Amino acid sequence: MNSLSLTTRMSLMFMLAVTAVLTVAGLSINHLSQRHFKMLDQQTLNEKLYSTQRILGELSSVDQFNELKPQLKALLGAHRDLTALILDSNGKVLFADPGPVNVPEQFRLTTNNSVWEWQDQEQMFRGMTAQATMVGQEKPLTVILIFDVTHHMAFFKTLQQWFWIGLVISALVSAALGWMVARSGMRPIRQVTMVAASMSAKSLKDRIPLAPVPKELQQMVSSFNAMLSRLDDAFVRLSNFSADIAHELRTPLSNLMTHTEVVLSRKRDTEDYENNLYSNLDDLKRMSKMIDDMLFLAKSDNGLIKPENKQIDLLEVVEKLLEYYRLLADESGIELTVSGAGRVRGDVLMLHRAISNLLSNALRYTPEGQTIRVDIQQKGTSTLVVVENPGETIAPEHLEKLFDRFYRADPARREGSPSNAGLGLSITRSIIEAHEGKIWCDSSNGKTAFHMELPSVGLKRA
Template sequence: MKPASLSLRLGLTVSILGALLVVFLAILAYFALTHELNTLARDSLAKKMAQVEHSLSLYGDVAEISGKPHILLDQVMGHDNLTLSIYDLNNLRAPVLKSGSGMSETRLELRAVRAATEQLAYSSSTDDQGMRFLTASRLVRLKDGSRVPVLLSTDSAHDQALLSAYLRSTLIALPLLLICIGLSAWAAVQRGLAPLRGFTAVASRVTTQDLGHRLSVLNMPQELSELAQSINFMLYRLDNGVQQLSQFSDDLAHELRSPINNLMGKAQVALSRERNPEEYRNVLVSCIEELERVARIVSDMLFLAQVSHPAEHAPFEPITLEHEALKVAELFNLVAQDKQIELNVIGNAQVQGDRLMIQRAISNLLSNALRHCPPGNTVSLSIESGASQASLLVSNPGPGIEARHLPHLFDRFYRVDSSRSRSQGSTGLGLAIVRSIMSLHRGSVKVESQPGGITLFSLTFPKR
């Protein structure tokens, strides 16, 4: 079964919530209206009871009530839904005075009379015809000190009619209102999700050959705008990654093509005619040199691939930069002596990292410095320790590097002097490996140089 669309889900959810809210408000309004009508009825009975009590205070005894009823009758005259009943406590068979025909059942009146006290009390009752009454009862004192139970009853016919009209109108309007809510919710959801169609359009056009498409964030909701910006940034990184991969593939093919062509050319020349063993031996020696160059390129590429997957590395350990720098300097000591170059290690600091990778980074920088340092000079490895970071600086007084080359020094296969670097055995991956190692250690590598001045490479490690 095909899952429901997001717009349908949101539309139904909003419609159901809206319907529940409308029904809840309708029920709340019904109970509020019922409560308010009941409160108004009680207040009306209380005021009328106060008037009756004042009138009864003018009568001397119970007999006078039946003899002069007009004062009391005037209190309820004009109120068709109001019934006044006054009883004698010594004779409850028939009321002393009764005005109105609201509550006609004697049993209901007698029940209210027996429950009457000197405090005003209210009671609700329903007769056999289903008519509901609200009755206020109280014992009222006459001039002679006797007490008579007074009942004031009002029927709720008008209130019931009002509530019935409210229910009828609500039941008629509710389906129309729910339909309007559903349509409005559907339209709002469709409008709110309209930018997602732009996401679909861009996603359908993006390919590995064309990653230049971007999402427009103009007039887009904030939540979708943040998502669009994230997707645009992702596409930007993918575009850069694909371009770098394409450039790297071209560079790698170019680097491998030269030694492979050399191998093929030398083999073809050697096989073009009969040669003596010495000539074959020279060809094999030359081929071995080319193969060693290919092996170095492959080894460096494997190392770069390893550095690109930091999850595979062992946890970092405390590393003393002075100790590692001295160890690397000792390995290059013979090369330095042959070129009459002095190696100098100054300073100390401790960082967290991978020992072999840090040695590889220092080794690449020191090898590069020795390759370009003139004889009779000093290559310095200076270690500086700060509050939040530590740095290792490799400097040599070589010929310097032009400013136009500095931004590209750490690119793979980039060489300032291509022919000279190849003749010295360089693969063009040394500084790229250094940058990858420092990226893995959440650090950085920088270079400062001017033609004819000192070239300074710096490795900066964060202190954890």
């Protein structure tokens, strides 16, 4: 059954349902029809029996029975399928119309006015046995009325045969109709399959229209379209990422080639060779750092980053970082401040790197003589770290993309220093998400703030 197609399964289930309904309906009609005929026969037998008992009740002696035969014959002989027997107390047949019948002994002795059935070879009989009391006589007469219902049973037998033949034909027809209906109903699924089979990198923007799709399948089609949107977005990001990698690696490689070609263009002294090697070393370090960062992000995408689970005092981490960055900030007259306190669980080296990336980014874009503020806030079960710096407001359309790899708000790529590859914020987001936290940015009125929210384990008290 599992190997059958969905259309075939629906056709078989439709056929079984139709067959079950027709079977129940047919058996019910057959049972009710037989019951109806039996009730009609019982009613007729009761009427004939009552009339016969009333006639026989006028007798005062068995010797007068011959006088009632014409009346009994007129009453009981009018029905073609009815056989009537009247016996005296000794079992002698006093009246038989249309003729004597060999009734089984058990039915001769039954006197409870109930209908009994009796089959003789291919003939079927339905009868009733009762007593008729004569005036002044202690021993009653026995009245046996018998209906020949052979033609009734033959009719029902023929009806049953045609019913089973009709049931088989109906099952086959319902299976064919079910297959047609199921195939027609599965057309939208085939359309989805065709679209899925034709998907390629160049057709990820195609969507399945919802208008002709049945209501039951609209959610599936909407989910499929949403999946295509995610794939399209991921493919665009991957394409941009590949282009960005090529762009970022091209510059140091070009520098290495140019420096090497210039040095090799003629014979030089040892000092020139050393200067060239030092210059090449700087470019190699930049490439090495970029490759390490990309490997870190690749591990993050595959869930391979497993941070430690130690208690970390965020105020202590931030203060150590500020001691280092104050040396760089003093050159530009920039002030660094920290407020608040909070404690989280995680990897101190990873969080150190994440906060360092934000401080480095803030220091790069803060004007001279301004202040960078770090605020640590304890909020219930989470701790919020906010790094805020003054500077040019970032447009809203860039805020969500700041954490993309190699993304810069300036398309001309003129932002930052040559050592800045544009991976810092991507790494920071990966670290925060590895700690089951979240990070976002808002920028307005000449101030930009990065918010890091992490699960907390209690505030460190002074």
